[in-house]
Amino acid sequence: MPRDHINELTAFLTVARERSFTKAAAELGVTPSALSHTVRGLEERLGVRLLSRTTRNVATTDAGEQLQKRVGPLLEQVSTELDLITSLGSKPAGSIRITCTDAAIELIFRPKLLAFLQKYPDINIEFSMDYAFVDIVAERFDAGVRIGEAIEKDMAATRVGPDWRFCVVGSPDYFHHHSSPATPHDLRRHNCINMRMMTAGGNLKWEFREPNGREVSFRFAGQTTFSNSMLVLNAAIDGVGLGYVPYDLAKPYIEMGQLVEVLSEWSLECEGPYLYYPNRRLHSPAFAALLEAMRYHL
Numbered sequence: 022m023p024r025d026h027i028n029e030l031t032a033f034l035t036v037a038r039e040r041s042f043t044k045a046a047a048e049l050g051v052t053p054s055a056l057s058h059t060v061r062g063l064e065e066r067l068g069v070r071l072l073s074r075t076t077r078n079v080a081t082t083d084a085g086e087q088l089q090k091r092v093g094p095l096l097e098q099v100s101t102e103l104d105l106i107t108s109l110g111s112k113p114a115g116s117i118r119i120t121c122t123d124a125a126i127e128l129i130f131r132p133k134l135l136a137f138l139q140k141y142p143d144i145n146i147e148f149s150m151d152y153a154f155v156d157i158v159a160e161r162f163d164a165g166v167r168i169g170e171a172i173e174k175d176m177a178a179t180r181v182g183p184d185w186r187f188c189v190v191g192s193p194d195y196f197h198h199h200s201s202p203a204t205p206h207d208l209r210r211h212n213c214i215n216m217r218m219m220t221a222g223g224n225l226k227w228e229f230r231e232p233n234g235r236e237v238s239f240r241f242a243g244q245t246t247f248s249n250s251m252l253v254l255n256a257a258i259d260g261v262g263l264g265y266v267p268y269d270l271a272k273p274y275i276e277m278g279q280l281v282e283v284l285s286e287w288s289l290e291c292e293g294p295y296l297y298y299p300n301r302r303l304h305s306p307a308f309a310a311l312l313e314a315m316r317y318h319l
Contacts, residue, residue, distance in 0.1 A: 033089075034096065036072065037081050042079060069084045115144060115306075116145045118163050119149070122152055127251065129166065141310055163298060167294065167295060180294075185269070188266065189263055189265055190263065192257060192281070195263070199211060201283050202263075212243050212244055213265070214257060216246065243262055251270075
């Protein structure tokens with residue numbers, strides 16, 4: 022394929038992904054007018070309109086959407102193959118983008134991150150904190166972190182942590198003014214700190230296992246709602262109310278006496294976290310190194 026054809030396709034795919042000539046031009050290091058001229062040349066050569074342009078928005082036409090879906094992964098694969106070739110005989114290098122929760126960053130990556138970055142100084146990692154079920158292919162992430170049951174069938178996955186146990190915690194000062202709950206039903210009389218999670222239909226459900234083994238879940242009222250686990254944890258430490266967080270996240274504060282766990286006999290374990298990534302994509306040396314460093318051995 023002629024080089025100018027590849028340049029045209031790269032230009033179109035960048036504009037289609039960013040939905041903006043200005044942002045795409047900045048990424049490619051050209052002017053918006055030059056980029057517009059390149060895309061127009063591709064449209065004229067193919068004899069079909071690929072982008073619908075207005076003064077405010079840029080969107081793909083039906084033909085443009087088909088081209089993006091069919092050609093985009095192929096060019097991405099070519100780029101990956103070239104990276105693999107150029108990296109032979111050299112240390113792993115490049116950028117890795119990961120979408121995950123704050124709890125995953127704190128519990129999975131943080132304990133190993135410094136040693137990994139020191140071992141591979143030419144690798145850059147970008148973490149994007151998100152509790153939504155992000156489409157990592159569409160959003161151009163290399164990987165994400167989820168528990169096993171939430172991973173799509175067409176994804177590959179590597180275990181990166183042990184099973185998680187969720188716990189209910191509050192500060193000693195909070196329990197100085199409020200009695201400890203004996204069962205999860207008693208939490209209705211407490212100020213519960215909620216976490217907003219739209220993929221769970223609103224606030225995150227608090228899940229428990231009854232003595233007979235049956236799993237139950239509740240949503241409780243409270244004065245505060247946050248968007249991630251660390252904020253819930255901090256609010257519990259401050260005495261705002263009771264929080265529902267991964268036990269390993271709360272453990273250091275429990276051991277220091279800043280938090281008290283209740284209802285431990287009702288706590289529920291869930292399958293541990295996995296690093297998931299597209300099945301069809303070959304690993305770059307940088308990603309392969311990260312995968313091996315983060316792998317959890319049962």
